[in-house]
Amino acid sequence: MIMIYRWILLLALFFSSCSDDKVIPIDFPSDVSDSNSSNTDFEVEPRFRSNDRTEEEIVNDFPKPVETYPLIEKEDVEILDGGILYRKNIDRPFTGRMLEKYDDGSIALESSYLDGLPHGQQLRRFENGKPALEAIFDQGVLSGVKTKWWENGKIREEEYWSGGEFFGRRLWDQEGRMIREELVPQE
Known part of the structure; x- marks a missing residue:
């Protein structure tokens, strides 16, 4: 049954490649039960391959290791000039790492900045310490x-991004089953 949906997905992708730029939602059946699904957890490789620079190449833009730059908390920053991050009372864009913390002191967000712009990894965590969001x-x-x-x-x-453009996304339910895939057709 699932193979049929995969073939339908392949055909939809093939025929949509000649259409206007639009998102194609693909809903997966909700009738998947424990009897016809595997209990094995596995990680699906992303289908999207970005032509952008790798995280390692991006981090190499810092003249020295990111860990050696200032580490400041969110309360110590201000965002000015169209989204440029500054350390309060300092007139040049911030380069370093910015932390946001929960009330108990655990890290909620860690993000690196170069010349006031997010540059490198951004990692948001739940209060239990598990990752909530990761972006480059x-x-x-x-x-x-x-x-x-x-x-x-x-x-x-x-979500799949390249050069600041959105290329699509895949969604999973809380049990780890893929429930939706949206792709932006490419020329």
């Missing part, structure tokens, strides 16, 4: 796969 930025522009998780640790969503 290249000079303020989303790059590659942006991933979100459910609080139980299962993948929730993958």
Whole structure:
């Protein structure tokens, strides 16, 4: 049954490649039960391959290791000039790492900045410490796969970005079953 849906997906992708730029939603059946699904957890490789720079290449833009730059908390920053991040009372764009913390002191968000723009990895965590969101930025522009998780640790969503353009996404339910895929047809 699932193979039929995969063939339908392949045919939809093939025929949509000649259409206007639009998102093609693909809903997966909700009648998947424990009797016809596997209990085995596995990680699906992303179908999207970005032509953008890798995370390693992006991090190499910093003249020295990111860990050696200032580490500031969200309360110590201000965003000015069209989204450029500054350290309060300092007139030049911030380069370093910015943290946001929960009331108990655990890390909610860690993000690196170069010349005031998000640059490198951004990682948001749930209060339980598990990852909630991971994204890579290249000079303020989303790059590659942006991933979100459910609080139980299962993948929730993958968004595909290249050069700041959205190329599609895949969604999973809280049990880890893919429930939707949306692709932006490419020329």
